[in-house]
Amino acid sequence: MRIYIHTDLEGISGVDSIEMMDKTDPSHEYAIKRLMADVNAAIDGAFDGGATHVTVLDSHAGGGNFDLSLLDPRAECDTKENKKWWGKLDSTYNGTFFIGAHAMAGTINGFLDHTQSSRTWFNYWVNGRRMGELAQWAIVAGHFGVPMLMVSGDEAACVEAREFLDSIECAVVKRGVGRNRAELVDLDKSLARIRDAAKKGVALIGKATPFVPILPMEIRLELYRSDFCDKIAKKSGVERLDARTVRKIANTALELFI
């Protein structure tokens, strides 16, 4: 059984302030240590649950976050040679996890809530349904017939995952207090939750179904300002709906970005 693990940093255990996202802040190093601890807990749980191969993707801000000296050597690290958001995820995998998730842009008490770009993206919809990175990842995985089995992150991210997916194991590691602060779950307890949810997630293989939107699908993106929209609106196949909103019709799920 092959498991693909996608990672982000905002929803990692022990990360409780916006400052920790900043590479120049002294607290950032600790955030990376926690990232590796959460990833390793998920890897451990996956193998414990019967996985035979685990691939991990360092995905926060395009990658370059992992301290590879701390990564469980049983796991393969995706070097993302194709430069795609989903790396080498393909139909050879039986399931996917999302470690360190955050809620979509516009979620109250969602710690560091955003969708792709916290600077430019305001709202994102697929077939009229507003969604964030969790559902986007589920759609990409669904394209390859791979179900999303497990998520870890703040409470709002886990609630969001359940809104989109019927069968998913969740590990809540904190609760957002406003946008930029979080109350943490005890760190050992967080790792135990991740390990447990990962193990149970593997057991969902064969039961959980891939998340597949109706195709062709309508992608709609609302940006913060009209000037962010100007360039995107010039791309082929993109229609401008108003000053800040663009749409396109995508024939495959992999065309989910505008």
Ligand SMILES: [Zn+2]
């Ligand atoms: Zn991130």
